[in-house]
Amino acid sequence: MPHLALYTFGVLKSPLAEPAPLTREFYDIGAAVYRKISRQPGYVAHAEAADGDRGALFGADWGAWGEFDVPTWYDKGRTVETTALAATLSLWTGPRPVFDAVYTGLHREALNRRYDWFERTGHPNYVFWWVPDGVIPVWRDGVSRLEHLHDHGSAPHAFTFHDSFTPEGTPTRTNGIGPKSD
Template sequence: MSTGHELAQVNIGRMLAPLDSPVMKDFMDGLDEVNAAADASEGFVWRLVGDDGDNATGFRFYGDEWLIVNMSVWTDAASLKSYVFGPAHRPFLQRRREWFEHLAEAITALWWVPAGGRPTVQDAEKRLTLLREKGPTAASFTMRTLFEPPA
């Protein structure tokens, strides 16, 4: 059943070292494979890519050159969860502390967008800020506290 909405997600990470450093090598070497798995996943709609049509590591978040952003749109939360905890992405998730600082505040936010809508990095900054300030609401929430799409 289509609701006329799709699920947008953003997650950020503060790198421990520059992208071209030995610390980040395994992360960068696996990024194309992980992105290709997302692109091929059931329920995948769109992901933020750079001008070269590749990964989005050139985007900055909150104006911080050490924060990188991942943003995508999915048909539903179940599809997103299946990918995030699936065989291609889970190993990256398990190794995230090798590449990224532990941040005390929220680093992932979800929200509903009209079908066909593509969020901007600025939209994502607003949603993550809202989640950090207000906690989960229908406007910005987490995988643990999901909200239904608007009627």
């Protein structure tokens, strides 16, 4: 059975290494959100650096998830001291479990505060695509699909909750997600 890949990307207002209260708050909430999401029904796995070092994204060993990459519009630092981004890459059983994880509980609380931490870039901040069972997407997959979504809109190759597709490429609607069917 195919899995749903999810790549998220946001540009932070300040570098990850900055000791400002907002950065610490983001880290603290982020760690708690990850713990909760990893226990969510429908969650399969997410990319984690082998050394687990917060902020060491570029050059970290991501194992099967590949080399860390970012969209072309990211124009901030790439060192531990200057990196100002948050990105995730994960696998799920389908869109409903992701929706439930994102829009309820602790993640919903954090989402409500996103503009405290993230810049408004005018670019999409997440993208979905289907991968065959046993395939682990790599960071470059997520980046290229997010850029495709930005440039061309939703398609079976790269889509959102509101304009989603089945693994076979048919437009679909999950109950309570996306536009109403005719």
